[in-house]
Each structure stands twice: as C-alpha cells, then as structure tokens.
Ligand SMILES: Nc1ncnc2c1ncn2[C@@H]1O[C@H](COP(=O)(O)OP(=O)(O)OP(=O)(O)O)[C@@H](O)[C@H]1O
C-alpha cells in the first residue's frame with residue numbers, strides 16, 4: 144500500500160515569492176527520506192507540497208509536477224481532500240484538537256471523514272495507534288481526558304498516533320521530534336523504522352544524527368541568501384551524504400562547518 | 403569565598419531597603435478620612451466632598467510617605483495605584499447609583515401578581531361596583547422575550563454564517579469581503595431609531611398602514627444585532643489557531659467538516675458569550691420597538707399581528723403617558739425597569755455558564 148513519489152522540476156511560490164526552485168527527486172516506496180538544510184531553505188514548504196497542504200495558504204501555488212505512483216498530484220480534477228487521506232502529515236508544533244479527548248483525537252481522522260466504525264474496532268484502533276506512537280502506557284488510564292492535558296512531547300506523540308490511525312500510504316513529518324526528550328525521540332525513531340515496512344516516510348529534521356540514524360536517503364537543501372529561492376543541492380544515499388558528499392556545501396553543512 | 407556563600411549574620415541583609423509597614427495603605431487611608439472629615443467639619447459637611455478630599459489627601463500623603471521611607475520607584479507605584487483605584491471607583495459610582503435607584507424604586511411594585519397578570523382595559527367589578535384597572539407586566543415580559551427571541555433567531559444564523567464566510571472562505575483581497583466588511587461597519591453605526599423606521603416602513607409597505615407587530619420589532623432589533631454578532635463571532639473564529647485547521651485538513655477532512663466539527667466547537671464558548679451580550683444589548687432598546695410594535699396594555703402573545711408591549715417601552719410609556727393614577731403609572735415604570743435589569747443579569751449569568759460549559763477542557 145506504500146507509494147513512491149517523483150518530484151519533477153518543482154517551483155513553489157508564496158504569492159509571487161519563489162520559495163523553492165527547480166526541485167527534482169525520486170522517493171522510493173517503503174523508505175525513509177530525510178530533508179536537511181539551514182533554516183528558511185524551504186524544507187517545510189517542499190514537504191507541504193507533497194500532500195497539497197501548501198495551497199491552504201492564500202496565494203500559495205506551485206509549478207511543475209509531483210507524481211504519486213505515476214499519478215500527477217497537481218493534475219486537473221485532483222481533489223486535495225482525497226490526496227490528504229492517503230498522505231498524512233505530522234507538524235512541527237503539536238496540535239491536538241482542544242475540544243476532543245485523547246481517544247477522540249486518535250479517532251478524529253476516521254470519525255470526521257464519516258466512516259462508520261464499531262466500538263470494538265474503534266478501541267482496537269486507538270490502542271494500536273497509541274502503541275505505535277509509544278504513548279499507550281502513559282495514557283491508557285485516561286483516554287477520555289482532554290488531549291491538551293498532556294505534556295508537549297506527549298501531545299506530539301498523540302498527533303503521530305492521530306496521523307497513523309488513518310493508515311496513510313505516505314507519512315510526512317516536519318521536525319516531529321524538535322519538542323521531544325531523547326527517550327521519546329528514540330521511540331519516534333523506532334516507530335519510523337517500523338513504519339517504513341508499510342509506508343513511505345519523508346521527514347524534515349535539524350538533527351543530523353537523527354537523519355543519519357533513520358533515513359535511507361537524505362536530501363540537502365540550501366539557500367543562496369535571504370529572498371533567494373531554496374534549492375536541492377544534493378540528494379543521495381544517507382551514508383554517502385554523510386561520508387563522502389560530492390558537493391562542498393553539503394560537506395560543510397553535515398560536518399558543522401556551515402557559515 | 404566560602405564565607406560569602408554562608409548566610410551573613412550580624413549585619414543587615416543587603417538586599418533589603420526601606421519599607422513602609424504592611425498595612426501602611428490602610429492606616430494612611432483611615433488617617434486621610436479623619437483629616438478630611440475634620441476639614442469638612444469646619445466647612446460644612448457633605449459626602450461627596452468628604453470622599454474627594456480624602457482621596458486627595460490620601461494620594462498626597464502616601465506619595466510623600468513612600469518617597470521619604472522607601473524610594474522613588476515605590477512612591478510612583480503607590481501614587482499610580484491610588485490614582486487608578488480612585489478612577490475605578492469613580493467609574494463604578496454611576497453604575498451603582500443607577501442600580502440602586504432602579505432597585506429601590508422598582509421593588510415596591512414587584513410581586514407575583516405584577517409578573518403573572520397583564521394590564522388591560524378597566525372594567526367594573528360586579529361585586530363592589532368599583533372601576534378596576536388590572537396592573538401587571540406579563541404582556542411586557544412575554545413581548546420582550548418573544549421579540550428578542552425572534553430577533554436572535556434571525557440574527558444568529560445570518561451573523562454567524564457571515565462571520566464564517568469572512569474568516570474561512572473570503573480571500574483577504576476579494577472584493578465581496580470588502581463590501582461585506584464595509585456594510586457590517588455601516589450597520590454597526592446605524593442609530594436604533596433608524597432601524598425602527600426601517601422595519602416600520604418595510605412592514606407598512608408589505609402589510610398596509612398601522613402594521614404594528616412583534617415581528618416588525620424583531621426585524622428592527624435584528625438590524626441592530628447582526629453586526630454585533632458578526633464582529634464578535636469573527637473575532638472568536640480568528641482566535642482558533644490555523645494549526646488546528648491544518649491538522650484537520652492533513653487528515654483528509656473537508657473544509658466544511660473542519661469548520662463545523664473543529665473550528666466552531668473550539669470557538670463556541672466565545673461565540674455564545676458574544677451572542678448573549680448582543681441579546682443583552684438589544685433587549686433594552688426602546689425607540690425601534692416603540693415605532694415598530696407600538697405599545698399596549700393588553701396581553702398579546704401573537705408576534706405576527708397587533709401591537710405588542712415590551713419592558714423598556716412599558717417603562718417609557720409609564721412615565722410619558724401615565725394613566726389616571728400618575729403615581730401608580732410611574733411605579734409600574736420602575737417595576738418594568740427592574741424586571742428588565744433582572745432579565746439582563748440572568749442573561750449574563752447564562753453567558754458565563756455557557757462559556758464555562760463549552761470552554762475547551764484542559765484538565766488532566
Ligand atoms: N506562509 C508563508 N508566506 C510567505 N512566505 C513564507 C510562508 N511560509 C514560509 N515562507 C517563506 O518560505 C521560505 C521557506 O520557508 P520554510 O518554512 O519552508 O523553511 P524551512 O526550511 O522549513 O525552515 P525551518 O528549518 O526554520 O523550519 C522562507 O523564506 C519563508 O520566509
């Protein structure tokens with residue numbers, strides 16, 4: 144059920160500001176791909192074009208193609224809602240629904256899409272998703288309590304549980320661990336490792352070790368200066384990016400000599 | 403340096419500075435009042451003068467005291483604190499005075515029969531052969547509730563949907579959004595009498611002359627209520643973080659469902675409060691109702707035809723067009739005013755309750 148992604152010559156705009164220019168890359172099914180690069184180089188922006196979340200911002204648009212198993216994501220007649228049901232997303236900031244309990248948060252994707260689900264199936268799904276996000280043991284006694292009563296890191300794992308509960312084929316994660324402690328981070332990394340058996344995972348991270356630990360391929364993005372578009376500098380196997388990158392800028396960045 | 407980290411004994415803690423005793427504020431205030439009373443005793447006593455003079459003496463005394471004993475920063479702090487309190491009390495005075503007047507004058511006629519019977523035509527009691535005029539406010543209570551109820555029924559859907567359109571659907575630069583915004587602003591500034599005229603002439607055109615009805619008054623009130631509902635709901639919807647909408651979209655939830663199931667529930671406490679306050683605002687309107695629904699002493703619960711009484715109009719007519727017994731009419735007017743205040747207080751309590759019930763829960 145996992146799908147591959149082909150990005151072809153993609154330009155991403157906010158109104159008339161070109162944020163990301165000329166990106167082409169192939170992301171294989173059942174793999175983990177990491178996006179790294181300095182702040183503001185367009186990692187989040189590019190990630191959000193992969194499930195058409197980008198166009199939620201007024202004036203935002205793209206040029207070029209994104210193919211999901213060969214189908215053009217931006218082709219005429221493509222319904223972004225259908226796309227997003229297959230391509231899930233975890234955001235940098237935890238955003239559980241404040242009016243819902245922990246359990247309802249996990250079931251939100253199913254319930255809000257008007258799918259009928261029996262009580263026992265719902266409970267099984269909640270447990271499975273929360274276990275998947277390594278949160279089950281912490282919340283199993285208070286599933287009916289509000290999701291916002293959790294700590295920041297717990298909320299983020301709740302959001303991950305919510306995203307995997309709808310069983311997307313591709314999972315996009317924008318710095319999912321930036322608010323997590325090392326133990327939760329490890330849990331999420333383990334989770335990503337498991338997920339890649341069934342899903343395609345794309346993750347943005349500022350943590351170089353994390354990229355090295357979990358990803359199969361790494362994409363390094365860079366920006367020439369403020370107001371300039373971000374570009375894909377190098378995209379290769381993770382070991383290659385970290386051990387013998389072909390571009391000087393990549394080497395500087397991964398070795399921390401970025402200035 | 404080990405001595406420096408241990409607690410210093412013998413000498414004074416170097417972190418302290420001069421400080422007035424704990425209840426200095428109260429002592430100073432009491433002293434100020436005594437001094438003010440003494441001065442008043444020489445000049446002739448009156449309460450307002452006493453309050454003003456005490457406040458003045460207190461402000462000067464506390465500032466001087468504090469700047470002598472403490473430091474300039476604290477003196478300024480105490481002075482500003484005192485000033486703010488004085489102005490707060492000043493702002494509160496008219497409110498308390500109004501409330502006091504309404505309650506003290508209205509409580510006299512307040513009784514179960516005042517609430518539960520309606521006024522009407524005088525008739526001759528067959529037993530005593532005396533002319534009796536029933537006195538009561540039931541027709542006005544029913545009229546007030548029906549007219550404001552109808553106005554709420556019209557304004558809330560229109561206002562809320564407009565707010566949703568403005569916040570969720572219209573792009574910031576879209577012309578229709580600007581037009582709607584402009585119109586809402588204009589509507590906010592409409593004098594209530596104009597709303598009354600509008601409803602009156604509208605219904606005259608539709609139904610012919612003398613088309614007084616509760617419905618017409620409700621339309622007039624809606625004109626006043628809609629902009630308030632739009633603005634308050636808009637504000638509340640804008641407070642809902644964009645993150646939540648994106649989280650829902652990322653789950654493949656449609657925009658409509660996101661609005662209905664995520665955005666509105668998150669904002670509902672604020673929206674409900676805004677609506678209740680809007681109701682409380684129009685429930686006291688007199689002029690537009692007077693024009694559109696006229697006034698009457700007899701009971702009429704049918705909002706679609708005939709004149710209807712409301713509490714504010716009853717209060718107004720009781721004073722302006724008193725019956726044979728002028729004293730009684732005036733008392734009834736105060737009674738109606740008190741009832742209105744009570745209803746508004748109840749509405750505000752409901753608003754708080756609603757906000758409490760709907761507020762997003764954060765408990766563990
Ligand atoms: N909503 C927006 N409207 C206009 N410009 C935006 C918007 N969001 C981001 N940008 C711009 O797009 C560029 C890329 O931003 P983006 O958020 O994708 O960077 P990033 O690589 O994710 O950075 P970080 O590592 O700090 O998250 C930046 O120049 C940013 O100012």
Ligand SMILES: [Mg+2]
Nearest residue numbers: 186187188317
């Ligand atoms: Mg980012």
